[in-house]
Amino acid sequence: MSHSIDQPILPAQNESPHPESQLLGAWLVFGSALVWSLGGIIARLAEIENPWTAVFWRSGTAALFLIAFMLVRDGRAGTVALFARMGFAGLAVAACFAIASTSFVLALQFTTVANVLLMQAGVPLLAALMSRILFGEQLRFMTWLAVAAVISGVAVMVSDSLTGKVSPIGDGLALLIAAAFATATVITRRYSSIRMTPAVCTGSAIGCAVALVVSLVTAGSVAVETWQLPVLGVFGVSLGLGMALFTQGARLIPSAFAALLGTGETILGPFWVWLFLGETPTPRTVIGGAIVLAAILAYLVWQIADNRKFRRLAPPIH
Numbered sequence: 001m002s003h004s005i006d007q008p009i010l011p012a013q014n015e016s017p018h019p020e021s022q023l024l025g026a027w028l029v030f031g032s033a034l035v036w037s038l039g040g041i042i043a044r045l046a047e048i049e050n051p052w053t054a055v056f057w058r059s060g061t062a063a064l065f066l067i068a069f070m071l072v073r074d075g076r077a078g079t080v081a082l083f084a085r086m087g088f089a090g091l092a093v094a095a096c097f098a099i100a101s102t103s104f105v106l107a108l109q110f111t112t113v114a115n116v117l118l119m120q121a122g123v124p125l126l127a128a129l130m131s132r133i134l135f136g137e138q139l140r141f142m143t144w145l146a147v148a149a150v151i152s153g154v155a156v157m158v159s160d161s162l163t164g165k166v167s168p169i170g171d172g173l174a175l176l177i178a179a180a181f182a183t184a185t186v187i188t189r190r191y192s193s194i195r196m197t198p199a200v201c202t203g204s205a206i207g208c209a210v211a212l213v214v215s216l217v218t219a220g221s222v223a224v225e226t227w228q229l230p231v232l233g234v235f236g237v238s239l240g241l242g243m244a245l246f247t248q249g250a251r252l253i254p255s256a257f258a259a260l261l262g263t264g265e266t267i268l269g270p271f272w273v274w275l276f277l278g279e280t281p282t283p284r285t286v287i288g289g290a291i292v293l294a295a296i297l298a299y300l301v302w303q304i305a306d307n308r309k310f311r312r313l314a315p316p317i318h
Helices: 019-037 039-046 051-084 087-107 113-120 123-135 141-163 168-190 196-218 228-250 255-277 283-313
Strands: none
Touching: 019 039, 019 228, 019 255, 039 113, 039 228, 039 255, 051 087, 051 196, 051 228, 087 113, 087 168, 087 196, 113 141, 113 168, 113 255, 113 283, 123 141, 123 168, 123 283, 141 168, 141 283, 196 228, 228 255, 255 283
16 A cells, blocks of 8 residues: 655654754754755865765765764674665665765766755655655645646756756756655665665765776876865765764654755755855756745645644544
8 A cells, every 4th residue: 555755744753752852853953954065165175186086085984984973873783783784775775875975076077066956955855756656655736736846946957058058967967866865765765674874884885986996997096185185084074974963863853844954955055155165056046946945945844734733633642
């Protein structure tokens, strides 16, 4: 039997009812969005000529950070168990993350930070559409409306590549990122036992290995200048730290609220590069991005309101 993608989102069983815990969860999730929003400006500051070299250092540092995080949180035996329980579904999520994180760095060579991040904003609704097509999950009218708005907004942004103002390669990679993340979202919905931290760590390791091979073939080396090492280190740590903050905070608050806070990355990322580096998105990117963001924000606010309505109507659990 198909399950509706729009069923009210209930808290996880281990979610604490205390307002203090929910406030902490909100701050942790927003912190993850803030950390991830710095990715675009860090990539620009690194000034790496070969993007595959940047992928190697970023992914490798992120993998090491996440392994250290799991060792501290779960211990050696717990960390080994997390990887052992991933299964093929976890490896599929890892592959999606490797594709998305690699494409992120490559896309920034061809298009603006705003273009990349604003297309990613539509991932939740693209995942809903994929679930409908692949598994026949029912979508409510509000979801169809939001999906249509997101597709329209993305179409406006992509139209820039048809005019020659933006590279079609950059837009193509940005769409690939969104598709990869949406696929990972669908997989995690179908296999709820997947733990994201080891999957992302594995994905980072895959991206690092692929980037090493490509860099050695194309450039003969992954060496960088001394001053670039700390920048690339921060680039990788920000990826891992964001995941650590998100996984710790998301279990304390409803998932719709977590998604709403996560849009901070989409808003702040283009703002940082505009403020500090003067990178201005094209008018069509601004218009299309505004459509996407408005659709996502309206949809998530509706989800939160629908969730509260469900709680009020649901019978008490004894």
